[in-house]
C-alpha cells in the first residue's frame with residue numbers, strides 16, 4: 001500500500017526532480033510503473049515497448065526513400081555536406097570565435113561587448129542547429145570520424161553530444177510528439193505542451209510566459225539538464241542500466257572546459273565589474289536558448305500536428321514514417337534567410353524522414369516528399385511564414401492552457 005502511494009507520488013514529479021527523491025529505493029519494475037504513470041491518476045502501467053503499425057506495400061516510407069535515393073543518384077550528389085555547407089560551417093565558427101575574441105581582448109566598449117555577447121549567443125544556436133545537429137545525426141559526412149569531431153561543436157557551446165544523441169536522436173525522433181514518451185513535449189510542468197498533461201490554473205498564462213522559459217533553455221542545458229539526463233536510467237522509453245565511464249569523464253571534462261573558457265577566463269582577464277560579465281554570459285544564453293527553443297517548438301507544438309498515443313498493448317495504429325507526417329510541421333520553406341540560418345529545421349518533415357541527409361539538401365527533396373505524402377494520403381503540414389508559425393504556436397499554447405479540447 002505504502003509502496004503504491006510512493007509510486008503515485010513519484011509519478012507526479014518532474015522527470016529530473018523525481019530521480020533524486022526516493023526513486024532509487026524502488027525495484028526496476030516499480031520504476032517502470034512510476035515512469036509510465038507520469039501525470040496520470042490511473043495506477044495502470046503504460047506499455048513500455050512501443051510497436052508501430054505496418055503499412056501495405058509499397059509503404060510511404062519505402063516509396064519516399066526510393067524516390068529520394070533516385071534524386072541523389074540522378075544528380076550524382078552526396079547526401080553529406082556540400083561546398084555551401086562547408087562555407088556555412090566556416091562562417092558560423094568564425095562568428096562564434098570572433099565575437100568571443102573581440103570581447104576577451106576588450107577591443108570595444110562594454111555596451112558593444114554586450115551586443116557582441118548576444119551575437120555570440122546567436123552563433124551558439126547556429127552551431128547547434130547547423131553543425132552539431134547534423135553531425136550527431138551522422139548527416140554531415142560519410143566519414144563517421146568527421147561527424148564525431150563536428151559533433152563536439154555541441155560540447156563547445158556547453159551542451160553534451162552523448163545526452164543529445166539519446167534524448168533527440170533516439171527518443172524524440174522515434175516517439176515524436178507521443179505524450180509520456182517524447183520528453184521534448186514534457187520539458188517542465190509549468191508548460192503544458194500536449195493535451196494529455198494535467199491542466200493547472202497557471203497554464204492559462206503559458207502563452208505569455210513560455211517565451212521567457214525558452215530563453216532559459218541553454219542555461220538549463222549547461223548547468224542542470226545535461227547532468228540530470230545523463231544520470232537518468234530512463235529517458236522516454238529508452239532504458240540504460242549503466243552509464244559509460246568514458247562518457248562520464250567526457251561530460252565533466254567538457255563542462256569544466258566550457259565553464260573555464262566562458263566564465264572563469266572572462267572574470268580573470270576582463271577589466272570590468274562582475275555584473276557586466278555575468279550580464280554578458282546570461283544575455284548570450286538568452287539569445288541562444290530562445291532561438292533554439294522556438295525553432296524546435298515550431299516544428300511540433302503548432303496547430304495541426306497530432307499527439308498520438310499507443311493502445312494499451314503499446315501498439316501504434318500507424319507506421320513510424322506516417323507518424324512523422326502527422327506530428328511534424330514545416331514552416332517558412334520559401335524564406336531564404338530561414339532556410340539558410342536554421343539548419344533545415346523548418347523542413348522538419350524532411351528532417352524526420354531523412355535525419356542522415358545533410359540539411360542543405362532538404363529544399364530540393366521537399367517536393368518529392370510532398371508529392372509522395374499526397375500520393376499516400378498523408379498530410380504534409382506547412383505554415384507559410386515564420387511569424388505565422390510563431391502566431392500558430394502561441395495560439396496552441398493558449399488552447400493547451402484552457403480546459404476546452406485543444407486541437408487546432
Ligand SMILES: [Zn+2]
Pocket residue numbers: 133137168169173351355
Ligand atoms: Zn534531429
